[in-house]
Amino acid sequence: MTAGERNGADESIEVGTPSDPEAALARLAGRHAVGYRSVGVMAYDIIREAILDGTLPPGHKLRQETLAELIGVSRLPVRSALIQLESDGLVEFxxxxxxxxxxxxxxxxxxxxxxxxxxxxxxxxxxxADMTDQRLARLRELGRTADAKQEGGDFVDARTAFYAELYDAARRPIQWELIEQLRLKVGRYMLGWRLVGDDTHHHSHDELTDAVAAGEVEPAVQLLQHHLEGVRDGVLEMLEAESLAQAAPARRRRSRG
Amino acid sequence: MTAGERNGADESIEVGTPSDPEAALARLAGRHAVGYRSVGVMAYDIIREAILDGTLPPGHKLRQETLAELIGVSRLPVRSALIQLESDGLVEFxxxxxxxxxxxxxxxxxxxxxxxxxxxxxxxxxxxADMTDQRLARLRELGRTADAKQEGGDFVDARTAFYAELYDAARRPIQWELIEQLRLKVGRYMLGWRLVGDDTHHHSHDELTDAVAAGEVEPAVQLLQHHLEGVRDGVLEMLEAESLAQAAPARRRRSRG
DNA sequence: AGTCTGCATCTTGGATCCAGAAATCACGAT
DNA sequence: ATCGTGATTTCTGGATCCAAGATGCAGACT
Structure with a gap:
């Protein structure tokens, strides 16, 4: 209860930075403020989401004090969250x-x-090899949702739900866990992928569902592989552009104009 | 056969201490006592090793206070360690x-x-596809070491080193990380594996190295797969025996979901 | 007599406080 | 003027302290 009350009302702590990750983070903290059993997992969710949606860009220094203030908790749960995120491969100590x-x-x-x-x-x-009609029905629904949402915060979530159903995650929890780990690592760059990717992927989930429904294993596998390769190429393009952009602006503060 | 001395029957049904895990843990703590930069990672290493070598058997309740006292630190680094171990899939909150x-x-x-x-x-x-003579030489050495050590604390470590070299872990860090995660999950049961496994595996690493040196891909892959299947069968046998042993003295005590 | 409820105790989870280390800044020397 | 060195300041990591929730036992009620 005490945790939920600080809704980070005034995020005017340090307004002035160009991208304002702090304000965005405070907003995120507000959304997550209520309904958590422990503030440690709340901090974890908030920071995780902030990393995944680009609010906290790669390379950003994570000061415990600042994060704690923005989330509205002590530094201790922040540390817990950071440790977990390190195990997830999202942050680095x-x-x-x-x-x-x-x-x-x-x-x-x-x-x-x-x-x-x-x-x-x-x-x-x-x-x-183990497909049922019920799962096919759910798959269609989820695939449609995933194809519809081409942007927004739940963009990744929709895809995750689709693939969880597609891979029958419930029956292979460890395998799904590994897949999720990998998806997590590139999730942050998936948002930008759509910007550079062409429109040929707009119905890929639906097509994939068709192949699955028809029971054609190899075509379905091929579709999936091509889809992943397409996304990969987009992500790689984006990464290369980003690394170039990082190399270029070696701007000194004290540079004389 | 130092590892398999317990008959597994009375092991870890309840919180009951079969052979004083506390004393063993204290010994572990002594070994790790010096030369650590932060006590958090020390606690992590100690508890991790205790779980992997069977000192802390599956199902054992981990009280922060007790662990902290045994390791000789506060509860806080213990908590950090437990959080990490949870992400590793070794403990459960x-x-x-x-x-x-x-x-x-x-x-x-x-x-x-x-x-x-x-x-x-x-x-x-x-x-x-990318083998070099230097790596082959190291591989031979590591394989011999792994085949020689059929027991002891560094039993798992020797194998880990061999496979790290075999899979060229340095060039595929993420893949190796996933493999290590999986090996971690079954590592605790590997110690007992040798007891039920026959002696046909005694030179498997050397044989595998031969196939790799000869450049025969499919035979090498087959060797590896058979080896893993053999270990798997041993581990499964052991697990089934253990679950049977656990089923018999069903001390129901308000089990939770 | 059995069961439900309330109280005491234990243990985890969080906050505040303290110490050690590293980065930065300033001053001095070359 | 620039570079090196030392002091200050800031930030992380750890310990102790405090509150909240859950468990177990005991007593009372049905």
Whole structure:
């Protein structure tokens, strides 16, 4: 109860930074303020979401004090959250120097997609061997939702729900856990993917559902693989552009004009 | 056979201390006592090792206070360690009631080995496509060491080093990370595996190295897969025996969901 | 006599406080 | 003027303290 009351009402703490991650984070904190059993997991959810939706960009330094103030809790649950996020591979601890948002290198992204293709095509094969009408129906619904939402906060969530059903996550919890870990690593770049990707993917989930419904294993696997490769290429493009952008602006503060 | 001395019957049914896990833990704590930068990671290492070598059996209740005293630190780094271990899948938190050592079900073990076969055969294929003489030499050495050590505390470590080299872990860090996660889940049961496994595996690492050196991909993959399946069967046997032992003296005590 | 409810105790989870280390800034020397 | 060195300041990591929730037992009521 005490935790939910600080809704971060005045986010005017440090207004002035260009992207204002603090204001956005305070807004996130407000949305998550109520209905949590422990503030530790609340802090975890807030920071996690902030990283995944780009509010806290890769490389951003995560000061415990600031985060604690913005979320409205003590530094301790923030530390817990950061430790969890480190295990998730989203943040990185520097020995006595605090934590930063982990950024993904091009090689890492390539490896992630290689692994996703390996794990997800295997999951699809296994899942299709055991398909039921009920799951197909749910799949259609979820696929339609996923295809419809091409942007927004629940963009990733819709896809996650679709693939969870597609891979029959309930029957292979560990495999799904691994897949989710991998998706988490690239989730932050998925938002930008649509911007550079063309429109050929707009109905991919529906097409995939068709192949699954028809029981055609190899075509379905091919569809999935091509889809993942397409997303991968988009993410890679974005990453390369980002790394170029980071290399260029070596602006000194004291540079004379 | 130091590892398998307990007959497994009275092991960890309740909080009852079969052979004083506290004393063993204190010994572990002594070994780890010096040379750590932060006590949080020390606590993590100690508890992790205690779980993996069976000192803290599955189902064991982990009281923060006790652990803190045994390790010789405050409860806070213990909490940090437990949070990390939860992310590793080794312990499980029950909302306001503390943490317990997670136990592995037969289904979970089966899934773990299914995934290990998938990921590790893929890693082997990729690694063999890029083999060098230096790595082969290191591999021979590590394989010999692994085959030699059939017991003891560094039993698992020797194998880990061998497979890290075999899969060229340095070039595929994420894939190796996933493999390590999976190996971690079954590591606690690997110690007992040798007891039920026959002696046909005694030179498996050396044989595997031979196939790798010869550049014969499919035979090497087959060797690896068979090896993993053999270990899997041993672990499954052990798990089934253990679950039977647990089923018999059913001390029901308000089990929770 | 059995069961439900209320109280006491234990244990986790959170906050505040303290110490150690690292980065920064200022001052001095070259 | 620039670089190196030392002091200050800031921030992380740890310990102790406090509150909230859950469990278990005991007593009372049906």
């Amino acid at each position: 520097h020995d006595r120097r605090g934590a930063v948002v982990k950024s993904l290198s091009v090689e890492q992204a390539r490896e992630v997609y290689q692994l996703r293709i390996l794990l997800e095509t295997a999951a699809l094969r296994q899942s299709m | 029950h909302d306001r009631r503390g943490a317990v050592v997670k136990s592995l079900s037969v289904e979970q073990a089966r899934e773990v080995y299914q995934l290990r076969i998938l990921l590790e055969t893929a890693a082997l294929r990729q690694s063999m």
